[in-house]
Amino acid sequence: MNTDSIWKEESGKCPVFKPLERDIETEVLIIGGGITGLTIATLLNDAGIHSVLAEASHIGNGTTGMSSCHLTTQIDAQYRKIYKDFGEKITELVARSRAEGIDFIEQLIKSKNINCDFKRVTGYQYADRPEQIADLEAEYRYAGYVDLPVELTDNIDLPFSVTKALKFGNQAVFNAQSFINGLAEHLVNSKCEIFENTRVTDIREDRGIFTVSANGKIIRALKVVMATHIPLFFNVLQTLAFPYMSYVIAATIEGDTPGNLYWDMDEPYHYIRSTEFNGRKYLIVGGADHKVGHVEETSKRFTELESYARKKFNVKSVDFKWSAEFFESADGLPFIGESPFSKKLYVATGFAGDGLVYGPLAALIISDLIQGKTNRYYDAYDSTRITIAASMADFFKENIDNVRSLVADKFGNVSEQSPDHLEPGEGKILNLNGEKVAVAKDANGEVYAVSPVCTHLKCNVHYNNAEQTWDCPCHGSRFSIDGSVVYGPAVDPLEKKEIVVVAEDKK
Incomplete structure (x- = not known):
């Protein structure tokens, strides 16, 4: 059985972009090469604004290419909840924006002549x-x-x-992988420079200039967009999404x-x-x-x-x-717009299962903000909003859950099993010489050992046997069995551990 999405064959038809190998300057840095990042890059390019897009892996290798590729005006949170929590005006903006978001996708497909079903x-x-x-x-x-x-x-x-x-x-419905392939094709030799296999590892802002580290190189930008599902590093929105x-x-x-x-x-x-x-x-x-x-x-x-x-x-x-x-x-609506920490840092997160609609919609809102324009839907998704009544129940439930996971994992029992007893595809937290180690065996029988401590905020990771990844239960960072980052907010890999695997005595 194929364990890639049915759309992933289209990923091979996407243009290939080189990793960042030099220091570079740009007006806008976009982090993330999914539907949100590529749509923002397209809109900025059409407006004549130079941008750099840095993708940690390959274009569409994240959630966009692994979706079910449906576009709806209905929302996961349900309109009755949004109406009761936010009132008629915001609910009307949400309904109208989602309908216009689908229209915008259709118009972009037609204007760029993208074949995506x-x-x-x-x-x-x-x-x-x-x-x-x-x-x-x-x-x-x-x-x-x-x-x-x-x-x-x-x-x-x-x-x-x-x-x-x-x-x-x-x-x-459409093929989201083909859609972003088409956007990427139109950005070749444009005002947007795209770099794949370019993972951002540090961001600093000083006197209105961002200095961003990636692949050991420096990107300097006037504005930065985190089109990464959840903001990288520490951000207060990680407690609200x-x-x-x-x-x-x-x-x-x-x-x-x-x-x-x-x-x-x-x-x-x-x-x-x-x-x-x-x-x-x-x-x-x-x-x-x-x-x-x-x-x-x-x-x-x-x-x-x-x-x-x-x-x-x-x-x-x-x-x-x-x-x-x-x-x-926490309150059922995405956070789209300026980061709570900087008016020149933009975020888009909390899409729930509606990212293929909200991603392009976020691109419209953020590209307007970058250009100093007013977007009529901004109030519905304002990323700096405080919605105590709508958010409180989920805020406490989810974050107490994180604390519970952190405490339970730090003080809970671990397996005393030997690594050589693991089955192919199996992973466990083992006690090896008094130290907790995340150990997994791949399909070929090769054993990998890494620290179980997530490099984001130090929760312990758990094994995901379907994807063969180490997943953080606190803020959603995911790592391959060799410790490399699959999804943020973490940017650093899990620390590798050395173990000696003793073959089982067959006598």
Whole structure:
């Protein structure tokens, strides 16, 4: 089974960019080569502004290329919650901005002539149990309060019965990997210089100039954008945006695949769509979310999704499976705009499962801020906002959870098992000569040993057996089994440890 997303084959069609190998100066430094960073770079380039984009790995190698590639006006947090917490004006801005965000993506695709399978479809949020109808009807009322075009229906084109559904018109699907490949292609030989395999390791601001370290070189910039899902290094927003994992499978089924977007009302909810790949139609099923680092047997999440799919459809085979990390904000809306620490440092985080809409929307807002323009949607997503009533419950729950993880890991028991007893693909925190060591064995039987202490804020990492990564349960940093950084906010690798592996006596 393929463990990359069904879209990742397109990553090989992206232009290749060299790592940063010299000191450089620019008006704007963009950190991150996903949908947010590349859309910002495109908008600045179109405005004649020089920028540098630094991507730690490869273009689209993060969450963008590992999404389910659907675009909806409905939000993870639900409109009834946003309305109650923020009022009618902000909720109306959110609804309108998401619709215009999808329109903007479509316009960009047309203006840049990008082939990425963009298609308008209908979205259905459905209740499959009678006790869910009241919440569905409440969502219908609150969406209607802000003039979002929705309707209640009993008819839905799925091969199983549902109790009632909320119908959203003018939603969309596309191939996000192909989309950002197209943006990158248009940025070749432009006012934006792109560098891959260029990890930022330090940022300092002095007298209005940023000095940024990456690959042992210096980037000097007047303004910096962190298009990194969560701000790097320490930032107060890390206490207000919480890391989660979501899982996706692609399966072939008997009969026709459904042609629209669908999501249920479970917690966490499941989402369904279809796509075509190499001439075959696939059913996409996602969900089974959990907080990063809080589940070690993550492979069971794929089993759960497959079981769900088989209950609903006549599945012939599951051919792809993958997962992605995202960040949920404490109050249900993203933080987009100026960093709380600097008016020349811009952030975009807390997109939840809506990053493919919020990323380009964040690009519109931030590019306007950089150019000194007013953006009418800024108030809805102001990154310096304080929303005590809306945020407090999740703020305390999530951050107390972080403290609990930190304490439990520092003083909890660890395995006394020998490293040579690990199975291929297995990882554990072991007590080796009185020291806690994160030890993992790859598929070829090679053993890797690193410190279990996250280099961000010193929480202990946990093993993720589906992705074979070490994941931090506190702020979402993830590391490969050799200790290298996969996702921030950490920028430094886990410290390598030397161990002696003694072969098991076979006699």
